[in-house]
Amino acid sequence: KAGVTQTPRYLIKTRGQQVTLSCSPISGHRSVSWYQQTPGQGLQFLFEYFSETQRNKGNFPGRFSGRQFSNSRSEMNVSTLELGDSALYLCASSPRVAGTSTDTQYFGPGTRLTVL
Amino acid sequence: AQSVTQLGSHVSVSEGALVLLRCNYSSSVPPYLFWYVQYPNQGLQLLLKYTSAATLVKGINGFEAEFKKSETSFHLTKPSAHMSDAAEYFCAVSIHQTGANNLFFGTGTRLTVIP
Numbered sequence: 001k002a003g004v005t006q007t008p009r010y011l012i013k014t015r016g017q018q019v020t021l022s023c024s025p026i027s028g029h030r031s032v033s034w035y036q037q038t039p040g041q042g043l044q045f046l047f048e049y050f051s052e053t054q055r056n057k058g059n060f061p062g063r064f065s066g067r068q069f070s071n072s073r074s075e076m077n078v079s080t081l082e083l084g085d086s087a088l089y090l091c092a093s094s095p096r097v098a099g100t101s102t103d104t105q106y107f108g109p110g111t112r113l114t115v116l
Numbered sequence: 117a118q119s120v121t122q123l124g125s126h127v128s129v130s131e132g133a134l135v136l137l138r139c140n141y142s143s144s145v146p147p148y149l150f151w152y153v154q155y156p157n158q159g160l161q162l163l164l165k166y167t168s169a170a171t172l173v174k175g176i177n178g179f180e181a182e183f184k185k186s187e188t189s190f191h192l193t194k195p196s197a198h199m200s201d202a203a204e205y206f207c208a209v210s211i212h213q214t215g216a217n218n219l220f221f222g223t224g225t226r227l228t229v230i231p
Binding site for chain 2: 044
């Protein structure tokens with residue numbers, strides 16, 4: 001099976017702009033989660049989408065949003081970019097099959113966002 | 117609340133020596149625990165996971181970890197380090213019982229392997 005794919009891999013934006021990142025989960029996986037990785041804050045959970053609904057959200061401002069499509073692909077959007085938004089954004093997919101005792105998350109390669 | 121503490125942000129070992137990366141967790145309910153590895157400019161790769169079955173968990177690339185409830189620990193070990201093990205390692209906990217599916221990560225341990 002193909003792994004989690006993320007596009008683009010690298011992105012450079014300027015302050016005030018907005019950006020959209022895309023994630024395609026492993027085939028058959030229904031849950032997509034997003035994480036932000038920075039040297040200062042480490043890995044932090046942004047949100048999870050399952051069946052096109054946001055199921056869980058981390059402690060990030062409303063400038064960070066996302067959505068999931070019927071094919072489980074997900075996008076995240078950051079509006080009014082700030083310098084501090086520069087980070088590696090990681091997407092992870094998991095089966096989220098009801099009744100299973102394990103729900104491992106498998107990560108994509110990430111999108112490196114640089115805000116100038 | 118749940119959290120993970122990784123002792124030692126940098127660990128150096130000689131090639132062929134034992135690798136020991138420490139992870140302690142805090143959780144009010146039985147946790148699922150994971151170790152991930154990250155190579156430069158890449159995403160996270162799952163090494164192994166504990167999901168309340170066997171307490172000694174074997175993963176890929178010769179790594180294993182033991183869940184010790186009494187010590188709230190989940191340390192990662194490998195008997196003999198290889199140069200290709202040089203990377204950053206993250207311990208993570210998830211609390212599946214709440215219905216949430218998010219991981220709480222430690223701050224990571226950068227492993228250097230000395231030839």
